[in-house]
Amino acid sequence: xxxxxxxxxxxxxxxxxxxxxxxxxxxxxxxxxxxxxxxxxxxxxxxxxxxxxxxxxxxxxxxxxxxxxxxxxxxxxxxxxxxxxxxxxxxxxxxxxxxxxxxxxxxxxxxxxxxxxx
Amino acid sequence: xxxxxxxxxxxxxxxxxxxxxxxxxxxxxxxxxxxxxxxxxxxxxxxxxxxxxxxxxxxxxxxxxxxxxxxxxxxxxxxxxxxxxxxxxxxxxxxxxxxxxxxxxxxxxxxxxxxxxxxxxxxxxxxxxxxxxxxxxxxxxxxxxxxxxxxxxxxxxxxxxxxxxxxxxxxxxxxxxxxxxxxxxxxxxxxxxxxxxxxxxxxxxxxxxxxxxxxxxxxxxxxxxxxxxxxxxxxxxxxxxxxxxxxxxxxxxxxxxxxxxxxxxxxxxxxxxxxxxxxxxxxxxxxxxxxxxxxxxxxxxxxxxxxxxxxxxxxxxxxxxxxxxxxxxxxxxxxxxxxxxxxxxxxxxxxxxxxxxxxxxxxxxxxxxxxxxxxxxxxxxxxxxxxxxxxxxxxxxxxxxxxxxxxxxxxxxxxxxxxxxxxxxxxxxxxxxxx
Numbered sequence: 001x002x003x004x005x006x007x008x009x010x011x012x013x014x015x016x017x018x019x020x021x022x023x024x025x026x027x028x029x030x031x032x033x034x035x036x037x038x039x040x041x042x043x044x045x046x047x048x049x050x051x052x053x054x055x056x057x058x059x060x061x062x063x064x065x066x067x068x069x070x071x072x073x074x075x076x077x078x079x080x081x082x083x084x085x086x087x088x089x090x091x092x093x094x095x096x097x098x099x100x101x102x103x104x105x106x107x108x109x110x111x112x113x114x115x116x117x118x
Numbered sequence: 119x120x121x122x123x124x125x126x127x128x129x130x131x132x133x134x135x136x137x138x139x140x141x142x143x144x145x146x147x148x149x150x151x152x153x154x155x156x157x158x159x160x161x162x163x164x165x166x167x168x169x170x171x172x173x174x175x176x177x178x179x180x181x182x183x184x185x186x187x188x189x190x191x192x193x194x195x196x197x198x199x200x201x202x203x204x205x206x207x208x209x210x211x212x213x214x215x216x217x218x219x220x221x222x223x224x225x226x227x228x229x230x231x232x233x234x235x236x237x238x239x240x241x242x243x244x245x246x247x248x249x250x251x252x253x254x255x256x257x258x259x260x261x262x263x264x265x266x267x268x269x270x271x272x273x274x275x276x277x278x279x280x281x282x283x284x285x286x287x288x289x290x291x292x293x294x295x296x297x298x299x300x301x302x303x304x305x306x307x308x309x310x311x312x313x314x315x316x317x318x319x320x321x322x323x324x325x326x327x328x329x330x331x332x333x334x335x336x337x338x339x340x341x342x343x344x345x346x347x348x349x350x351x352x353x354x355x356x357x358x359x360x361x362x363x364x365x366x367x368x369x370x371x372x373x374x375x376x377x378x379x380x381x382x383x384x385x386x387x388x389x390x391x392x393x394x395x396x397x398x399x400x401x402x403x404x405x406x407x408x409x410x411x412x413x414x415x416x417x418x419x420x421x422x423x424x425x426x427x428x429x430x431x432x433x434x435x436x437x438x439x440x441x442x443x444x445x446x447x448x449x450x451x452x453x454x455x456x457x458x459x460x461x462x463x464x465x466x467x468x469x470x471x472x473x474x475x476x477x478x479x480x481x482x483x484x485x486x487x488x489x490x491x492x493x494x495x496x497x498x499x500x501x502x503x504x505x506x507x508x509x510x511x512x513x514x515x516x517x518x519x520x521x522x523x524x525x526x527x528x529x530x531x532x533x534x535x536x537x538x539x540x541x542x543x544x545x546x547x548x549x550x551x552x553x
Contacts, residue, residue: 013180021172021276022176023274023277023279024144024145024275025142025144025145025274025279026276027175027176028142028143028144028145031183034182034183035183037183038183038184050184051184054201078180079180079184081184100180105180
């Protein structure tokens with residue numbers, strides 16, 4: 001089970017245009033790696049949850065609402081997961097194992113700031 | 119959607135299990151979905167269907183690790199593709215500005231999404247794939263394009279993989295496919311099954327393409343083993359689909375399938391792990407795949423009753439004689455020679471004549487075999503074919519003419535390109551030159 005005592009980290013995926021088009025068989029391999037990566041995090045009890053995002057959405061800024069994300073943007077926010085880790089370094093190590101990186105996904109690793117103890 | 123399977127404690131094992139359960143899942147799904155969408159969008163939008171499916175597959179790669187693989191992956195990918203088409207602003211790029219034309223079709227798929235989970239949907243998939251076979255094997259497309267198109271569109275092979283299989287460049291494959299797509303678009307090739315009067319020749323084109331596809335995989339002379347195995351599997355799968363189609367005479371298709379099954383059954387014994395190639399006589403028959411031999415026999419039985427014996431019946435008969443024999447000595451060589459004689463009437467070719475000469479030698483002795491080689495038609499077209507010299511060398515050895523045999527083996531060695539075959543010939547040379 002996830003240990004709530006540990007620090008939590010948010011891994012944010014941003015999807016860039018694929019550098020080359022993988023064939024279905026190559027996708028099968030990438031898929032296997034993703035499955036392993038997630039299974040590993042679950043086996044270590046550090047996987048708290050995650051989701052993929054549709055590419056559509058809206059951005060509210062002031063009184064303006066615009067469609068988002070934008071086709072012009074090089075990278076689109078495509079998903080996130082929440083994990084536990086002992087340290088930012090460990091979270092970074094795990095993030096580096098994300099199989100999508102080889103295919104142009106960027107992973108932003110952020111520490112969740114704990115609530116102050118009252 | 120099924121829940122994610124509970125994670126295996128050993129991640130490596132989990133990965134293996136996924137690979138085993140979902141063997142070629144993406145390739146198969148690509149083939150199924152491109153067929154469905156092309157049928158709905160028309161062949162002029164083949165590229166579009168391929169792009170949309172590609173896009174949705176990438177999405178699946180990144181989503182399923184978190185959600186688990188859905189019970190009906192096809193329905194998931196189809197809906198994902200259509201959702202993207204409707205919602206995604208990036209569609210402008212993927213859809214080449216064709217949304218106004220195709221959006222109603224896409225919305226129809228989304229609205230009628232429910233049938234995608236039922237057996238009728240599977241019928242539609244099968245029917246679409248069958249139609250795509252005829253599209254890909256349009257008689258006005260060059261045969262090499264037909265095979266490339268089948269691999270790309272129906273079997274989900276990538277251009278790189280096709281290039282590797284055909285010993286060509288990715289760019290050449292891309293060009294060949296682009297030309298084929300353009301032809302389909304410009305000739306307005308429809309996805310309906312050929313009408314009655316055109317059916318027989320069109321079926322023959324499809325069988326021929328499946329046969330060529332199989333031979334690409336079966337050739338021991340090129341490409342990685344796994345890829346070659348995949349080509350053979352694809353050919354057998356497509357043949358099975360064709361045999362199950364709503365056509366009056368499935369005899370020749372079953373004969374073709376019998377041939378493919380018999381040949382494939384022997385593949386495990388043809389090459390050993392260090393790459394040594396074994397000729398039929400030296401193969402360990404215990405390593406032949408009994409299941410495939412059984413399937414071959416079933417298809418051969420189903421092929422009977424056809425109005426005439428075609429090339430596939432004859433070739434399957436020859437393959438059956440080889441594969442069902444307990445040993446090289448117990449092979450029914452007379453039966454094989456009879457079948458080759460008939461085959462020479464149906465589809466005469468130098469390669470058939472070369473194989474016939476081997477059967478002649480088995481039945482009437484090496485001198486008769488050499489005579490058959492010497493007098494065969496089209497001998498010159500095979501003058502740079504290493505097997506011509508290899509066969510002659512073996513027959514000369516059997517006739518006791520070792521120095522003449524050595525000369526032919528040397529020549530065969532010069533012409534052969536594959537290391538494993540050269541190794542085989544090197545041993546023959548040593549044998550022939552032994553004092």
